[in-house]
Amino acid sequence: MPTPHLSPEEIDRLARKRAGAKLGWYVHLAVYVAVNVLLFALSRYGFGHRNWTPAPALGWGVGTVLHGIAVFVLGSGGGLRDKLVQQERARLQREQDRAPR
Template sequence: MSIDQARIEKLALRRAKAKLGWFAHAAVYALVNLGLVALSLASGRSWAIYPLLGWGVGLLAHGLSVWMLPPGGALLGRMVERERARLAADAKGDPW
């Protein structure tokens, strides 16, 4: 496997994991909020809209970060390189 092919494989795996993470987040959002809506209707009030909207904004932001700014982009690559350089420069070993 060439260096470019290995890099592509690693990036593809990272992106696939990020997308699966979003699908899991969306599934939990749907299940929990269905339960909250049921509780809200059973109590005769409409309070379930607040968690739906609040969590929905978070789910939207997560979706945008996964689908619009794919993991492994230039920013992430630069951050990883900086961390590698810091860890390599640390003569003591484990910085934590």
């Protein structure tokens, strides 16, 4: 779908928003890796004799993947999000056109 004409200010705002979302995911990934390395080290060399780290790594990993999908697939100008936004705009415009003035 073509992007509607945006002013330079709107382009800057949208670019900053998208860059912030991507940066947020990179921070999420870095914290995920650091914490899970620490948990693995504690499991291996500290607490107990069995490896209990796969459960938190898997659970948090699913969240990290879903966050990535939301940022890079659905939120970065991906087709699905743009299509839903266009449908919602059209619906709101129809409602506004039908409303008495």
